[in-house]
Amino acid sequence: MNFTLSDVKLINLPKIEDPRGNLSIIEEENHIPFKIERTYWIYDVPGGQVRGGHAFKNQQEFIVALSGSFDVVVDDGINKYTYSLNRSYIGLYLPVGLWRQIQNFSTNSLAMILSSTQFSGDDYIREYDEFLKYKR
Secondary structure, X not given: OOOOHHHOEEEEOOEEOOOOOOEEOOOEOOOEOOOOOEEEEEEOOOOOOOEEEEEEOOOOEEEEEEEOOEEEEEEOOOOEEEEEEOOOOEEEEEOXXXXXXXXXXXXXXXXXXXXXXXXXXXXXXXXXXXXXXXXO
């Protein structure tokens, strides 16, 4: 399936407000459209560094800024769009086959990524030219 930027979604998660501190939840196949097979997080990113810079053939992702802020640049091979994430109750859903990179990390930011697949190096498209061929 050939996904485009129109398939990328910012999803508002439930936010339960409480004077003692707020709480948000993510339920697989409810708040996000896939079963969670893996969770990982990115933190302690030095200033100016970029993470990602790849696409997946099979993996869907949901990215949340648990702390701080960062930008996710999403590219469908024709158009690019930058999503700024800075709220722990809003996440970015990315379907398969889109190039993405994460940049502009604030100090002490924490990016949590939920994945629809277990890790497989064969699922990655790591070269942008290869990605463009894949999209054709």
